[in-house]
Amino acid sequence: MKLQEIQIGFIPLVDAAPLIAASEMGFAEEEGLSLTLSRSPSWSTLRDKLCFGQLDAAHMLAPMPIAGALGLGGVTTPLHALSVLSVNGNVIGVSREIGARMRAAGHDFAFNDAETAGRALIGAIKDTLRIGVPFPFSMHAELVHYWLTALGVKDAHNISIQTVPPPMMPDALKAGEIDAFCVGEPWGSSSVETGVADLLLPCSAIWAFAPEKVLAVRAGWADENRDTAHRLIRAVWRASRWLSEPSSLGLATELLSRTPYLDLAPEVVECALLGRFAISSRGDVRTTAGFVDFFNGAAGFPWRSQAEWIGRQMASRLGLDHARAAKAAQATFRSDIYRAALGHVAHDLPSASAKVEGSVTEPLAVGSIGGRLILPRDAFFDGRIFEPTPA
Amino acid sequence: MLYLPSDTFRNTPVTNDLAIILVEPDRDKANQIVDSLADAGFARIQVITEASSLKRQISAIDPDIVLIDIANPSRDMLEEMTIASQPMDRAVAVFVDRSDDALTSAAIEAGVSAYVVDGLRPDRVKPVLDAAIARFNVFQRMRTELAETKRALEERKVIARAKGLIMKAKGIDEDEAYALLRKAAMNQGKRLADVAEALVESAGLLA
Numbered sequence A: 001m002k003l004q005e006i007q008i009g010f011i012p013l014v015d016a017a018p019l020i021a022a023s024e025m026g027f028a029e030e031e032g033l034s035l036t037l038s039r040s041p042s043w044s045t046l047r048d049k050l051c052f053g054q055l056d057a058a059h060m061l062a063p064m065p066i067a068g069a070l071g072l073g074g075v076t077t078p079l080h081a082l083s084v085l086s087v088n089g090n091v092i093g094v095s096r097e098i099g100a101r102m103r104a105a106g107h108d109f110a111f112n113d114a115e116t117a118g119r120a121l122i123g124a125i126k127d128t129l130r131i132g133v134p135f136p137f138s139m140h141a142e143l144v145h146y147w148l149t150a151l152g153v154k155d156a157h158n159i160s161i162q163t164v165p166p167p168m169m170p171d172a173l174k175a176g177e178i179d180a181f182c183v184g185e186p187w188g189s190s191s192v193e194t195g196v197a198d199l200l201l202p203c204s205a206i207w208a209f210a211p212e213k214v215l216a217v218r219a220g221w222a223d224e225n226r227d228t229a230h231r232l233i234r235a236v237w238r239a240s241r242w243l244s245e246p247s248s249l250g251l252a253t254e255l256l257s258r259t260p261y262l263d264l265a266p267e268v269v270e271c272a273l274l275g276r277f278a279i280s281s282r283g284d285v286r287t288t289a290g291f292v293d294f295f296n297g298a299a300g301f302p303w304r305s306q307a308e309w310i311g312r313q314m315a316s317r318l319g320l321d322h323a324r325a326a327k328a329a330q331a332t333f334r335s336d337i338y339r340a341a342l343g344h345v346a347h348d349l350p351s352a353s354a355k356v357e358g359s360v361t362e363p364l365a366v367g368s369i370g371g372r373l374i375l376p377r378d379a380f381f382d383g384r385i386f387e388p389t390p391a
Numbered sequence B: 001m002l003y004l005p006s007d008t009f010r011n012t013p014v015t016n017d018l019a020i021i022l023v024e025p026d027r028d029k030a031n032q033i034v035d036s037l038a039d040a041g042f043a044r045i046q047v048i049t050e051a052s053s054l055k056r057q058i059s060a061i062d063p064d065i066v067l068i069d070i071a072n073p074s075r076d077m078l079e080e081m082t083i084a085s086q087p088m089d090r091a092v093a094v095f096v097d098r099s100d101d102a103l104t105s106a107a108i109e110a111g112v113s114a115y116v117v118d119g120l121r122p123d124r125v126k127p128v129l130d131a132a133i134a135r136f137n138v139f140q141r142m143r144t145e146l147a148e149t150k151r152a153l154e155e156r157k158v159i160a161r162a163k164g165l166i167m168k169a170k171g172i173d174e175d176e177a178y179a180l181l182r183k184a185a186m187n188q189g190k191r192l193a194d195v196a197e198a199l200v201e202s203a204g205l206l207a
Helices: A014-024 A043-051 A063-069 A096-104 A114-123 A139-150 A166-174 A187-193 A219-224 A226-244 A246-257 A266-274 A304-318 A322-330 A335-342 B027-039 B054-061 B075-082 B101-110 B122-170 B174-188 B192-206
Strands: A004-010 A033-039 A057-061 A079-088 A090-095 A129-133 A159-163 A180-184 A197-202 A211-218 A276-278 A285-287 A364-366 A373-375 B020-023 B045-048 B065-069 B092-094 B112-117
Touching: A004 A014, A004 A043, A004 A226, A014 A033, A014 A057, A014 A079, A014 A211, A014 A226, A014 A246, A014 A266, A033 A226, A043 A057, A043 A063, A043 A079, A043 A211, A043 B075, A043 B112, A057 A063, A057 A079, A063 A079, A063 A139, A063 A211, A063 A304, A063 A322, A079 A219, A079 A226, A079 A335, A090 A096, A090 A139, A090 A187, A096 A114, A096 A197, A114 A139, A114 A197, A129 A139, A129 A166, A139 A159, A139 A180, A139 A304, A159 B075, A166 A180, A166 A187, A180 A187, A187 A197, A187 A266, A187 A276, A211 A219, A211 A226, A219 A226, A226 A246, A226 A335, A246 A266, A266 A276, A304 A322, B020 B027, B020 B054, B027 B045, B027 B122, B045 B054, B054 B075, B065 B075, B065 B122, B075 B112, B101 B112, B101 B122, B112 B122, B122 B174, B122 B192, B174 B192
Parallel strands: A004 A033, A004 A057, A129 A159, A129 A180, B020 B045, B020 B065
Antiparallel strands: A057 A211, A079 A211, A090 A180, A090 A197, A276 A285, A364 A373, B065 B112, B092 B112
């Protein structure tokens, strides 16, 4: 059988793993697909190549299709998310100078308490807290903004979220242009390894189940190539299931660290997959269960409520109309296509397309098509609960 | 339309006094792009080579158009300009006009992107992009040529090594070894270089 070729773009990050595994471990081939993965130098270039048809699908920051739907960003061709590729996986770090100030003031760097860490960080800054994020439309930006505003930093003069491409973060920290940063792996670990930063918090401490990357396609592509979209979703779903098995860790690490992908030492890649971090150059180690998740608790399901949360956050951060943002955002997460693709395959497919976000404090059994879905903890650090607008 | 005396502007019409910023760390490449733009009648061009504090540098110059290689990782910093955070900021969109997909698409294929101040008329921006696209197409061709030349060189090396291995193993001369290699390639329906590479690789295993 001749395989159907699909061009997929990715950014060299640990959470590109489901796409890399789908291509390398034969899951795509099982579905009659041949994935050509190409590395992109930036999120904006990845988006533009997808928008203008040089790519069929892409590894993308969950807020990017939503930003497009809100008319934000350079190119705004409608993009849709076929699935969530990963949940959580970012870390917040501080410059060594700020880290030393926080330590002197008694902060313990426990790496698990967003409230304490946030207050300590705010206390260590004299005027404006400047935080670097990889892209203006990213979970990094939304989670950092949610976190600090929840802690009472309201004035735009007191917080500045700036875009700094991760490879440039170390220089920006050293030059004192930013005080802190929020990045995906491997960038957090490598900043500790190179001695420019101390890690403060995994973003899962802010929101325990935050959609991080999505599998994005042009809205029109998904409709014109429904069968291909289904096969792609299934291949990625199987790859994610493989990634979630503990026995896959060694091989997954080795695959990701190869030259065409992350091109890094396996030890650095492994930190994220194990959730085990050296948080300072003094060698303090912290472990975070579920640091990044590809599969458990229906991680791949593109909940419309997740999209709406992102849309509303973006609206309040950038001063847009909330109701319109909520509606536009919801439509970009295609839970309908995902469900159709996996109806006969996945046993834990939710029967609803939206859920109350932040209400699960202990793993919770809920209704699903196969009757076996356990929703993992998804609480926000401040205990807030997000009720989605009924569709 | 204003024509300046010959030579100075090479007889090109000055259609446009747009302030253009070019973000390009490679000085040679930057100079070539600036020349191309000058040929197209644009004189107000500033080059930024240093990516740090890119946003501050750009807002200090307050340009109409920012051009950047799409392979440049610092491009994501420019995306921030698409959000006009202050009322005084000029909103910026990527490319001429969101309706002009053909031009945008051509630019991306050539490898250049342009951030343009909102409200600027497409006919004022198009000549800038046309000139930039033409120049970037040349770069891309050069890159492909370089890659091809490199590959050809590598292949020649591998073929020479494979020939050497055959000569040694079979005690034959160079021409015979080459003939044998070519025959094997034809029989297998493969490229000469691929057969040679396979041979060199497996010989490495046996060594």
